[in-house]
Amino acid sequence: MHMIKLCVGVATLEELESYRNERAHWWGADYGEDVHVHRTRTMPKRKDEMEGQGSIYWVISGVVRCRQPILRLAEAVDEQGLKCCDIIMAPDMVRTIPRPKSPFQGWRYLDPKDAPADIGKGGFEEEGSLELAEELAKLGLI
Incomplete structure (x- = not known):
């Protein structure tokens, strides 16, 4: 499960890549390794299906553009003393075939059969063809 x-607050994939290493320090989270950490309010009920198997797919400016493998989900406590969840991910961003996504709040589960393919697995490997893939996705053709 993904x-x-x-x-x-991020407009481009490059912007996300530029500050991903800083995020864990915003909360004082230190997992002692080269990881990217994102904090969310709730622990997924399907945690066991995600840890070490799933990815978080990032929607940037209305388009799914990449994913990061989820290494584990850790219970945490925020600065107000409330329970929360740290999503601990591999630092590598895996670019996906662009797919438009309407706005929503929080996070959602994403069934593997509905996840966009990684670039290279969908026939779109060059930068120009990614723009074409995004246009085709907007038209509902891929």
């Missing part, structure tokens, strides 16, 4: 999440 997770899909809006990447709020």
Whole structure:
């Protein structure tokens, strides 16, 4: 099982890549390894289906553009003393075939059969063909 999440406040994939290493320090989270950490309010009920198997798919400016493998989900406590969940991910961004996604709040489960394919697995490998893939996706053709 995967997770899909809006990447709020980020306009491009390159912008996400540029600050992904800083995020864990915003909360004082230190997992002692080269990981990307994102904090969310709730622990997924389907945690066992996601840890080490799923990915978080990032929606950037209304388009799914990449994914990061989920290594584990850790219970945490925020600065107000409330329980939350740290999503601990591999630092590598895997680009996906662009797919438009309407806005939503929080995160959602994403069934593997509904997840966009990684670039290279869908026949779109060059930068120009990614723009074509995004246009075809907007038209509902891929």
